[in-house]
Amino acid sequence: MDPKKSKNSKPRIKVIQKLYSSLMNPETKIDYPKSQFKKFIKDVVTGTLERSELIEETINLHLSNDIKLPKTDKLLKIILYAAIFELMFRHTTSKKVIISEYLLASEHFLEKIQIGYLNAILDKIAKELRKDD
Secondary structure, three states, X not given: OOHHHHHHHHHHHHHHHHHHHHHHOOOOOOOOOOXXXXXXXXXXXHXXXXXXXXXXXXXXXXXXXXXXXHHOOHHHHHHHHHHHHHHHHOOOOOHHHHHHHHHHHHOOOOOHHHHHXXXXXXXXXXXXXXXXX
16 A cells, blocks of 8 residues: 555544444543544544434435445444545545545455445445535
């Protein structure tokens, strides 16, 4: 992987790690170490957690034929939720950037076939959520 490309996906890797940690240890307080991306990471993690029901409704509305959430791998689900949160609430970042950054970050956690599936799902929902982008 090109180190220049992966540098931009690092905040999203942290987002995925924090969300996974929160899912596995719901009682533990999430800490955010000092970083140039601290605000971004904190915003996406807390926003994803606070709006998880809305994100789930959005997935069920637009992707009911494509994905069954109860049977979906936890890491894939976490990445999907975080990416959809950004697509829904962080309009300053283009949908292409969001999708490519999460696909790059997912290379650290998922198998190649899962990444292809994630790409297809994110592409489909991005077209629904951001028709003007």
